[in-house]
Amino acid sequence: MRKFVDRTFVVLSLAATVIILAILFVIIGNIAYHGTERLSWEFITAAPESGMTAGGIFPAIYGTVLLVLLMSLAAVPFGVLVAIYFAEYARPESRLYRWTRMAVNNLAGVPSIVFGLFGLGFFVQSIGKAIDRAAYSGRLVYAQPSILWAAMTMAVLTLPVVIITVEETLRAVPRDxxxxxxxxxxTKLQTIFRVVLPQAWSGVMTGAILAISRGAGEVAPVLFTGAAYFLPRLPSHPADQFMHLGYHIWVLTTQSTNVEATKPLLYSTVFVLVVLTFLLNITAILIRNRMRKWAVR
Amino acid sequence: MKTKFRNSERELKPATTFRPNVDPNVVAGVSPRSQFRHAIDRLAEILISGVAFFTIAVIFLIFVYVGKEALPLVWGTSDGATIAxxxxxxxxxxxxxxxxxxxxxxxxxxxxxxxxxxxxxxxxxxxxxxxxxxxxxxxxxxxxxxxxxxxxxxxxxxxxxxxxxxxxxxxxxxxxxxxxxxxxxxxxxxxxxxxxxxxxxxxxxxxxxxxxxxxxxxxxxxxxxxxxxxxxxxxxxxxxxxxxxxxxxxxxxxxxxxxxxxxxxxxxxxxxxxxxxxxxxxxxxxxxxxxxxxxxxxxxxxxxxxxxxxxxxxxxxxxxxxxxxxxxxxxxxx
Missing domain, CATH: 1.10.3720.10 (MetI-like)
Incomplete structure (x- = not known):
């Protein structure tokens, strides 16, 4: 009897695990199967045509890459400094530590759509307006959605990812x-920047990669901070709007005039985004696993 | 007198490269150079803590700037929407x-x-x-x-x-x-x-x-x-x-x-x-x-x-x- 109950528990929990893994497998399998049907070199290098029922997604890939690069420029240095504070300077009982820790945890839980509102209210409507008033005598340049503001919004969203990853690595560097x-x-400063940080380089990399993977996939924050349905030109100025892979998927699923014609394009775009984020995530997991082994040694 | 790590020296070398961080001209007390280095160190700590403090500011800014756009509802907008x-x-x-x-x-x-x-x-x-x-x-x-x-x-x-x-x-x-x-x-x-x-x-x-x-x-x-x-x-x-x-x-x-x-x-x-x-x-x-x-x-x-x-x-x-x-x-x- 006892053995039977034991068995049941193990089998039930195993079943749950298998179900989750099966779901993952079905999703990836479905996307890989349908996503590769129409995939071609032309699809990756061409612009959308005839109302998004033909052509490719190059502007969306370009915009996404530009977005995550701009985002990393802001989020990584900032996140690394906060992580250094947490791992090297903070006294656990100090008020600053408790409040900053709470702020970072909280930041990680703010819904992405709220970041979108924040980007619109803060970057576009306030900072952008201030820049226009100061430098462009009120002409509308920065006080509108653009790739710069979308990147800044995304940087705020991915900040906790960078902080938590880098902090973990800094703590793994031996005290010796x-x-x-x-x-x-x-001095302490020399120790941190010439001894500890170089050892934690893999953590900085992992943090940046995870942030980029998140930034490439999140759509809600760029909905009203800079992403565009369709642009004839690639963005070339920080105040330009841009096309975004995730946003493009949303446009294809919901705003399409001809569902059957866009479906293969949609699947291929989803496939490209999934491959991109998976490659980034797997790289991060591999670096982290190696790093953990190193820390134990 | 300089205690400087170059990148190649990152693996801490044994005692042969050790140079005492004390100016031999100063018999007692702390040399001006050392004082300067410690001032820099202190400044860096303050700056880094300041950056960390900024995360609190960010959370606060999110609340303020999202809330600010909703605030006019308290006294009512021109087209009749209110907080109620x-x-x-x-x-x-x-x-x-x-x-x-x-x-x-x-x-x-x-x-x-x-x-x-x-x-x-x-x-x-x-x-x-x-x-x-x-x-x-x-x-x-x-x-x-x-x-x-x-x-x-x-x-x-x-x-x-x-x-x-x-x-x-x-x-x-x-x-x-x-x-x-x-x-x-x-x-x-x-x-x-x-x-x-x-x-x-x-x-x-x-x-x-x-x-x-x-x-x-x-x-x-x-x-x-x-x-x-x-x-x-x-x-x-x-x-x-x-x-x-x-x-x-x-x-x-x-x-x-x-x-x-x-x-x-x-x-x-x-x-x-x-x-x-x-x-x-x-x-x-x-x-x-x-x-x-x-x-x-x-x-x-x-x-x-x-x-x-x-x-x-x-x-x-x-x-x-x-x-x-x-x-x-x-x-x-x-």
């Missing part, structure tokens, strides 16, 4: 390294 | 009409309906899988399950949404014989896919954090492996499990793209899961792009955003408290 450096007369 | 309009009048959300109706109850009910379906489906699956990974899975398999489920977390929600729209919606419609292709049930199932990895990861972490001593004591007393898992490990990790469920709930409430794509987006006041629904988040996403900046409708949408921010902030805070309690309970400190 710091003590040896300090014992040799190096 | 989301809670009064008939239970209808009809912002674009000659007499706009901004009652948010259908949206709140819709959000709760979809979230509840997602939680009911997702929580048992995620918890059982976490229990299996932490307690029963053989070592090698366990190393594969975790990254695989983390991959599910890496799928962008717009991708889950389009999968639900293209494939899942038809399956659900056929299986349950539902009239509407897009409905609360489909949206709930799709949303469950998004929250399973969150609940799984946090609760699995909580279960693995339970010290081995607990398990060994239980096994030594003659309990079986399943009894140990269910009666000893699981209850010890309860605060962490609670945190996982609460944080998953917070994510489900705020999730936008999935519900925007597969919920059907009609603000109907009903408990029937077979009907289309509209959630708070999807309303913002769908209507913000077409709204006139500064209008009553615009303000109400920002008001809904503020509401979402506050709800998730409270849920996060509570989830955090539970996580801290778990660590206090298991390790005696946080």
């Amino acid at each position: 390294y710091r003590e040896a450096s300090l014992a040799l007369g190096a | 309009s989301p809670f009064t009048g008939p239970f209808t959300w009809q912002p674009v009409s000659t007499v706009p109706k901004y009652n948010v109850f259908p949206l709140i009910l819709g959000t709760l309906k979809v979230t509840l379906i997602a939680m009911l489906l997702g929580t048992p699956l995620a918890l059982a899988a976490a229990l299996y990974t932490a307690e029963f899975a053989p070592g090698r398999i366990r190393e594969w399950i975790k990254p695989a489920i983390e991959l599910l977390a890496g799928i962008p929600s717009v991708v889950l949404g389009s999968f639900a729209l293209l494939v899942l919606a038809s399956w659900v419609q056929d299986a349950f014989g539902i009239v509407y292709r897009l409905n609360a049930l489909t949206a709930g199932i799709a949303l469950a896919l998004a929250i399973i990895p969150i609940i799984y990861t946090i609760s699995e972490d909580a279960l693995t954090a339970v010290p081995r001593l607990y398990r060994e004591a239980s096994l030594a007393l003659g309990a079986s492996k399943a009894q140990t898992a269910v009666r000893v490990v699981f209850p010890s990790a309860i605060p962490g499990i609670a945190a996982a469920i609460i944080l998953g709930f917070g994510r489900a409430i705020g999730e936008t793209m999935i519900v925007l794509m597969v919920s059907g987006n009609s603000a109907i006041l009903s408990l029937d899961p077979a009907l289309p629904v509209r959630t708070l988040s999807a309303t913002i996403a769908a209507e913000m792009a077409e709204v006139v900046v500064g209008s009553g409708h615009y303000r109400i949408l920002f008001f809904i955003g503020t509401l979402l921010f506050l709800i998730t902030a409270v849920l996060n805070w509570v989830g955090d408290r539970f996580n801290r309690r778990l660590r206090e309970r298991l390790f005696g400190s946080s």
Whole structure:
């Protein structure tokens, strides 16, 4: 009897695990199967044509890459500094530590659509307006949705990802390294930037990769901060609007005038986005696993 | 006198390269150079702490700037919307009409309906899988399950949404014989896919954090492996499990793209899961792009955003408290 109950528990929990993995498999399989049907070199390098029922997605790929690069420029240095504060300077009992910790945890839980509203209210309507008033004598340049503001909004959203990943790696650097450096007369600042941080380089990389993967896939924050349905030109100025892979998927699913004609295009676009985010995530997982082994050693 | 690391010297060399950090001309006290270095060090600490403080400012700015756009509702906008309009009048959300109706109850009910379906489906699956990974899975398999489920977390929600729209919606419609292709049930199932990895990861972490001593004591007393898992490990990790469920709930409430794509987006006041629904988040996403900046409708949408921010902030805070309690309970400190 006891053995039977035992077995049931193990089998039930195994069944749940298998169900989740099966769902993952079905989703990926479905997307890979239908997504590769129409996939071609032309699809990746051409612009959408005839009302998004033909052509490719190059402007969306270009816009997404530009967005995540701009985002990383802001989020990574900032996130690394906050992580350094958490791992090297903060005293756990201090008020600043408790509040910053709470702020970062909270930031990670803010719904992405609220970031979109924040980007619109703060970057576009306030900062953008202030820049226009100061530098362009009120002409409308930055006080409208653009790739710059979308990237900044996304940077705020991905900040916790960078902070948490980098902090974990900094903490994994053995204490001996710091003590040896300090014992040799190096200051704390020298120790952090010349001894600890170079050892935690893989963590900075992982943080950046995870942030980029998140930034490439999130749509809600760019809905009203800069993403466009369709643009004839690639963005070339920070105040230009841009096309975004995730946003393009949403446009194809919901705004299409000819569902059957866009369906293969939609599947291929989804496939490209999934491959992109998976490659980034797998790279991050691999780096992290190696890093953990290194930390144990 | 210079204590300078070059990159090539990063592997700390033995004592031969050691130079004392003391100016030989100064017999006692600290040399000016050393004083300068320490001043720089102190300045750096202040600057880095300042950057960290900025994260608090960011949270504050989000609240202020989302709330600020909704603030004019307190004294009423020129087109007649006030802070009371989301809670009064008939239970209808009809912002674009000659007499706009901004009652948010259908949206709140819709959000709760979809979230509840997602939680009911997702929580048992995620918890059982976490229990299996932490307690029963053989070592090698366990190393594969975790990254695989983390991959599910890496799928962008717009991708889950389009999968639900293209494939899942038809399956659900056929299986349950539902009239509407897009409905609360489909949206709930799709949303469950998004929250399973969150609940799984946090609760699995909580279960693995339970010290081995607990398990060994239980096994030594003659309990079986399943009894140990269910009666000893699981209850010890309860605060962490609670945190996982609460944080998953917070994510489900705020999730936008999935519900925007597969919920059907009609603000109907009903408990029937077979009907289309509209959630708070999807309303913002769908209507913000077409709204006139500064209008009553615009303000109400920002008001809904503020509401979402506050709800998730409270849920996060509570989830955090539970996580801290778990660590206090298991390790005696946080």
